Amino acid sequence: MIEIQVHPSDIRRRVRYFFFDRRRVVIGIVALSVILAGVIGSMAAAPTVIRRVYKTNFLSEQREERDIQRERLRENVVQMSSIERSLEEQRIRVEKLITVYGLERTLGQGGFSTPARGSGADEPLDDARRREASLKNAMQRLEQQLDLLTQYENANAELVRHTPSILPLPADQFVLTSPFGNRVSPFTRAADFHKGLDLSAPTGTPVYATADGVVTFAGRYAISQSVAWWRFGNVVTIKHADRFITIYGHLDSVNVHAGQEVKQGQVIAAVGSTGWSTNSHLHYEVRSDLEQPGTYIAVDPRIYILNHQWSNEAVLLMRARTTKDYRNFDPLPSAFVGYSSGGSVGGKRRL
Numbered sequence: 001m002i003e004i005q006v007h008p009s010d011i012r013r014r015v016r017y018f019f020f021d022r023r024r025v026v027i028g029i030v031a032l033s034v035i036l037a038g039v040i041g042s043m044a045a046a047p048t049v050i051r052r053v054y055k056t057n058f059l060s061e062q063r064e065e066r067d068i069q070r071e072r073l074r075e076n077v078v079q080m081s082s083i084e085r086s087l088e089e090q091r092i093r094v095e096k097l098i099t100v101y102g103l104e105r106t107l108g109q110g111g112f113s114t115p116a117r118g119s120g121a122d123e124p125l126d127d128a129r130r131r132e133a134s135l136k137n138a139m140q141r142l143e144q145q146l147d148l149l150t151q152y153e154n155a156n157a158e159l160v161r162h163t164p165s166i167l168p169l170p171a172d173q174f175v176l177t178s179p180f181g182n183r184v185s186p187f188t189r190a191a192d193f194h195k196g197l198d199l200s201a202p203t204g205t206p207v208y209a210t211a212d213g214v215v216t217f218a219g220r221y222a223i224s225q226s227v228a229w230w231r232f233g234n235v236v237t238i239k240h241a242d243r244f245i246t247i248y249g250h251l252d253s254v255n256v257h258a259g260q261e262v263k264q265g266q267v268i269a270a271v272g273s274t275g276w277s278t279n280s281h282l283h284y285e286v287r288s289d290l291e292q293p294g295t296y297i298a299v300d301p302r303i304y305i306l307n308h309q310w311s312n313e314a315v316l317l318m319r320a321r322t323t324k325d326y327r328n329f330d331p332l333p334s335a336f337v338g339y340s341s342g343g344s345v346g347g348k349r350r351l
Contacts (some may be wrong), residue, residue: 002146006160013315016260025265030071031302034256035114038094051186065302073128076128077127077128077131080128080131080132080135083135084131084138085137086336087138087139087142088143089309090142091138091141091142091145092313092314092317093306094142094145094146094149094308095145095317096303096304096306096313096317097149097306098145098148098149099303099317099320100163100165100303100304101149101152101156101163102147102290103149103152109255112281115175139322142257142269158241159241159243161211161212161264162209162211162212162213162240162241162243162244163211163240163243163244164211164244164259164286164301164302164304164305165210165211165304165305165306166208166210166211166244166263166264166265166305166306166307166309167208167209167210167305167307168199168208168209168210168246168248168273168282168284169199169201169205169207169208169282170205170294170305171307171308173201173202173205174199174200174201174205174282175199175200175201176197176198176199176200176310177198177200177279177281178194178197178198179194179197179300180194180195180196180197180299180300180301180302181193181194181300182194195253195285195298196247196249196282196283196284196285196286196298196301197283197285197301197302198281198283199281199282199284200279200280200281201271201280201281201282202271202280203252203269203270203271203272203273203280204252204270204272205270205271206267206269206270206271206281207236207248207251207267207268207269207270207271207282208265208266208267208268209238209246209262209263209264209265209266209268210246210264210286210304211238211240211244211246211264212240212241212261212262212263212264213240213241213244213246213261214259214260214261214262214338215236215237215238215239215256215257215258215259215260215261215262215263215268216231216237216238216239216245216258216335216336216337216338217235217237217258217333217336218235218236218254218256218257218258218260219234219254220233220234220235220274220275221235221333221335225333226263226333229333230275231275231276232247232249232250232256232275232276232283233250233251233273233274233275233276233277234249234250234252234253234269234272234274234275235248235249235251236251236254236256236268236269237249237335237336238262238268238280239337239338242289243288243289243290244283244286244287244289244296245286245287245296245332245336245337246284246286246287247283247284247285247287247336248268248269248282248283248284249278249282249283249284249285249296250271250272250273250274250275250280250281250282250283251269251270251271251272251274251282252269252270252271252273252274252280253269253270253272254268254269255267255268255269255270256268256269258311258335284301285298285301286298286299286301286304287299294335296332299320300316300319300320302316303316303317303320
């Protein structure tokens with residue numbers, strides 16, 4: 001038996017007595033030992049717990065920062081993609097001009113290179129770096145091309161004004177129904193080579209001169225002289241500085257006469273369906289003697305239209321630069337080339 005007395009400091013208060021037998025003392029000692037062991041154990045484990053908590057918080061912060069950086073990288077990649085598309089559109093416009101002016105031999109061909117795919121965790125970052133380098137190279141090349149074009153246009157202002165470069169119809173009033181190249185003839189159902197563009201538009205739609213020039217023919221070509229050209233109905237041909245001849249066929253009405261000087265964008269006729277035609281449309285050709293001087297060869301007019309974007313312009317450019325297959329096109333009558341004056345409109349000779 002163990003007796004414990006508690007004497008208060010105030011003598012007026014009574015003394016308290018506590019009696020513990022051996023069993024209670026042992027239980028108390030064991031309980032104190034367990035509590036003390038728990039306290040000591042928790043103190044020993046505290047650094048590990050603190051480190052684990054710190055590590056968890058640190059990793060969480062790093063994941064959040066990584067997610068933020070990934071989002072910023074994604075936004076930058078989206079911006080680069082937009083810049084790439086814009087630069088590609090500008091590149092095509094510039095290289096169309098280079099092709100039209102015959103300057104491709106000076107600079108060759110351009111374009112964007114596709115970045116090689118990386119591997120591992122750094123793949124997005126490596127890909128972004130490669131795309132950034134490709135963009136810088138493309139912009140440098142575009143600047144070189146623009147400088148070359150500026151120098152050429154300043155030195156050849158007269159030729160530039162006489163180079164076909166716009167749509168012959170309002171941009172929102174036509175549909176391309178037959179492009180330049182191989183096709184099945186709508187009349188004979190046999191394969192033939194279409195020398196121009198068929199642009200479907202309502203009758204009466206204004207037709208524009210695509211460059212400055214002189215009208216060499218206006219009217220219906222005589223069937224006795226050429227059935228092929230008679231089939232085009234009312235025709236206007238314009239000669240541009242002895243470098244190009246543009247042809248406008250199946251016209252409903254003609255507003256110009258042979259020998260008349262016209263300016264780019266001037267209304268010269270109206271769309272119709274005269275001659276061999278299945279619907280109201282404009283047949284538009286561009287003939288050039290740049291490759292074979294003295295011989296006006298039909299070229300794809302889409303290359304010479306700079307105020308409209310076609311769906312496959314990159315392919316058209318490549319084909320125009322690499323394919324030099326001069327087919328046996330119908331030769332232009334001397335009246336179209338300008339060796340003789342005038343044409344006929346409504347049976348009357350125009351001078």
